[in-house]
Amino acid sequence: MSQNSLATQFTDKVVLITGAAGGIGREVARALLDAGAIICIGDINTDGCDETVRPFLEKDKSRKHLIYSLNVASSSSVKGFIDASVAAFGRIDYAFNNAGILCSPKLLADVDEDEYDRVVDIDMKGVFLCLKYQIPAMINTGGKGVIVNTASTHGTVGDKLAMAYIAAKHGVVGLTRAAAMDYVDQKIRVNAIAPGLTLTPMIASRLADPELRGPLLSKIPMQRLAAPEEIVGPVLYLLSDASSYVTGQVMVIDGGTTVM
Template sequence: MTFPVLEGKVAIVTGAAMGMGAATAILFAEAGAKVVAADMNEERGRAVVAEIEAAGGTAVFHQVNIADSAQVKGMVEAAVAAFGRLDVAVNNAALTPDDKLTAEFDEDYWDRLMSVDLKGNALCLKYELQQLIAQGDGGSIVNISSVSGFRPQPANPAYVAAKHGVNGLTKTAAMEYGAQNIRVNAVAPGAIDTPMLRGALDQFGFTEEEYAPQLSLLNRFGQPREVAQASLWLASDQASYVTGSVIHVDAGYTSR
């Protein structure tokens, strides 16, 4: 059972077409939020909105490339146009991690990943914060980081660097806007059962049974909804005294 902890709130969720983003958009709607499901993938994004509406929730799809400043600004404006305001945002959109050692990294993919995973998150913060400041009554922003922002992995230097940057952005924004009752936190997922993770398993020829114990003290992969639950708590007034924090949803991976 999901309690209506976001009743009457307006929420943007980026990367909402699949995986953790889709689970977050659906859960937030269950919790009473009016959701702007934002993503590049229109077909899958609209399917998520249809699922929310079929369950009795309220949502709209907005197509956005978060690496583009004008599009991100337009996303926030679209949320306000649709629902009158903004209260909550979950900045989840990200690209698949790179797969080269540091001495061999692909410079083109480095630039592409950084434009989404780091600059894109910064742009989302920029325009979401501007709207929350203009409204004058606070709000909550959740950035999706990664355990790779704390325990670097070999052969994905761009992704590791970007997620370290997301942690820094989170703490900086929390410091700057706490006095205006705007809370900014992050969630750092571990091994979550998403298309991205399944693709990596296929690429390297691993099974969940073989690989999960290396990444989880619970010997299983996490589910997207388990990450969404952490974002929901941070977004809600139940976390009213929490800002500048990163919650690990990683089955103890970073505690080893």
């Protein structure tokens, strides 16, 4: 595939993105807007989504897009998001299921059930609900049918004091592999990214504490965090035809952290 077709293949395609009010989701949404895509972004923070698209609307007020007040942990909310996207633009071509939250740092036995449920409901069940409603919508509308889920390095290895997040992100890896196999005959591709520490609002407050920052950085061979922009290329690769023979895989983007 030529570089040119990589740059143009998202033009006028309908791309759903969750968690696009900031961080990684915002950077991916903006890259897709740059590539001419029609984006449908769902997030509990719709003001942040307005900010994500604002520079593009300033250039062209008629720019097609949809912002949806979404809670990925709610079946009716996710179904509403998918239905609204199909009603607005007639089909769904691509999806980036990226919304997520961290858990508070605690030993497993100190995690109460409410916090466990909250993290698993948003980080894992949220991805299940997105897949459950997106895949039939992609098939029924004749969309391109390519999905990327955001897992984490914590979906591939263990760590201390992050049980609920680690469990949920391993679940995202499992959901990715299962969905890829269930729908391989329908030519739907499903892959995941597993970022390492990335400088986004999610972790900014934890990194502000020098006592936490030093030990976190010392685990990274590249000795720096990822910028959210550095996660964009792998996502676009997995969405694009450049990865047409790749499905059910997890791409780790972590500066070498999980290699050591």
